Amino acid sequence: MNYRFANRMLGMQTSPLRENAKKNMEESEVISFAYGFPPTEAFPMATLQEISQKIYTEVDPQILLQYGATEGYPLLRKLIKERLETINALKNDEEIMVVSGSTQAMDVAVKVLCNEGDIVLCEEMTFSGAVNAIKGYGAIPKEVPMNIEEESVDLEALEELLRMDSNHRIKMLYLIPTFQNPLGTSIPLEKRKAIYQLSKKYDVVIFEDDPYGDLLYEGDPIPKIKEMDTDGRVIYAGSFSKILAPSTRLGFVMAPDELLEKMILAKQVSDSHSNFYWQVMLAEFMQHHNFEEHVDFLKALYKEKLTTMMAGLDSLAQDKISYIKPTGGYFICCKLDNSIDMENFYQFLEEDKVVVIPGNIMSVNGKGYEHYIRLNFTKPTIEEIEIGIARLGTAIEKAAVKEVYRAS
Ligand SMILES: Cc1ncc(COP(=O)(O)O)c(C=O)c1O
Numbered sequence: 001m002n003y004r005f006a007n008r009m010l011g012m013q014t015s016p017l018r019e020n021a022k023k024n025m026e027e028s029e030v031i032s033f034a035y036g037f038p039p040t041e042a043f044p045m046a047t048l049q050e051i052s053q054k055i056y057t058e059v060d061p062q063i064l065l066q067y068g069a070t071e072g073y074p075l076l077r078k079l080i081k082e083r084l085e086t087i088n089a090l091k092n093d094e095e096i097m098v099v100s101g102s103t104q105a106m107d108v109a110v111k112v113l114c115n116e117g118d119i120v121l122c123e124e125m126t127f128s129g130a131v132n133a134i135k136g137y138g139a140i141p142k143e144v145p146m147n148i149e150e151e152s153v154d155l156e157a158l159e160e161l162l163r164m165d166s167n168h169r170i171k172m173l174y175l176i177p178t179f180q181n182p183l184g185t186s187i188p189l190e191k192r193k194a195i196y197q198l199s200k201k202y203d204v205v206i207f208e209d210d211p212y213g214d215l216l217y218e219g220d221p222i223p224k225i226k227e228m229d230t231d232g233r234v235i236y237a238g239s240f241s242k243i244l245a246p247s248t249r250l251g252f253v254m255a256p257d258e259l260l261e262k263m264i265l266a267k268q269v270s271d272s273h274s275n276f277y278w279q280v281m282l283a284e285f286m287q288h289h290n291f292e293e294h295v296d297f298l299k300a301l302y303k304e305k306l307t308t309m310m311a312g313l314d315s316l317a318q319d320k321i322s323y324i325k326p327t328g329g330y331f332i333c334c335k336l337d338n339s340i341d342m343e344n345f346y347q348f349l350e351e352d353k354v355v356v357i358p359g360n361i362m363s364v365n366g367k368g369y370e371h372y373i374r375l376n377f378t379k380p381t382i383e384e385i386e387i388g389i390a391r392l393g394t395a396i397e398k399a400a401v402k403e404v405y406r407a408s
Helices: 016-026 045-058 074-086 102-113 128-136 155-164 189-201 257-271 276-288 291-314 342-351 382-407
Strands: 095-099 119-123 140-144 170-175 205-209 234-239 251-255 321-323 331-336 372-376
Touching: 045 276, 074 095, 074 251, 074 276, 095 102, 095 257, 102 128, 102 170, 102 205, 102 234, 102 251, 102 257, 119 128, 128 140, 140 155, 140 170, 155 170, 155 189, 170 189, 189 205, 251 257, 276 291, 291 331, 291 382, 342 382
Parallel strands: 119 140, 119 170, 170 205, 205 234
Antiparallel strands: 095 251, 234 251, 321 331, 331 372
């Protein structure tokens, strides 16, 4: 059969992250800093087992197993809203919809807002799932240059892009302001305010993707852009993948009524509603067990891993590797010195069985970040972090020496 695929599939690529993940999981001796996964000890197995047993005996099967409302289990929606107010200081009158992972929030947002050929501005390095969601509807992801040292998009460049858009093809600005993937950076408050003002001036929607926001290890939280939203232009998405379990596929999206109604319609076509078993499980966890204690446990666990990884990186040759210290989240992004031969570096790393994500995989246009690597610190053990970072240092030294040798 000669399949004639739709044009919208042209720009979409299988994620090298996912493909490698499959391969990697089969090779147990590999030390992987590659994927944004939680470790086994992050899963609250005893609590989940207890809740699971309880809901099968105590919850009405018409709630647990029947078709349900697209916007989600009412009790869970109420609990998420309360949590946003009390824990995340995000208080407003807008409703939320439960979605099948925050990836789906982005998918439905693009679906309801973008025509083919419309533009979605993204940070130059960003989450590949969002880029695919944009391409999936024939919209165009366009990179906004970053000022990595300042942990932000370059505000002048952003304004220039918005100012030049005389045909109003820019519909949305997709941002991961807190503990960015892959950079680990967080946009400072003043810049968040400036970004919001620009979005207002040029009348574009902001999609604030915040799956890592709860995982703060140091300092005070920075107010979310959604908190500044006085005219309903920020779509805010959260996720339970990183604070409960990715397989629950539970996330949520907060948006003004007019927008949310359209997003509900879009989701209805896609999967009717998110899995009610897990929605009931989570509601029970949040209502009758100490969910915040669990999140605190994760924060302590990951803080130790982050500290270990940074200590390892700080012990390597500082003229060859640098990074911006994250205060939360899942990732550290490192810049290797331009003198390092990256092809050799990856070769040495592979021989030593260490896996990292090359910067260009996370770059919107697939280039410009050849000397960057993303390291995940949540999934590996402390011992793996110590051994893996030492091996990384050796690969850097060898790749640098090789370059000198070649040049002479
Ligand atoms: C920025 C960002 N958004 C969304 C996701 C996906 O979240 P979910 O599992 O809720 O779809 C990730 C995941 O890894 C991410 O890094």
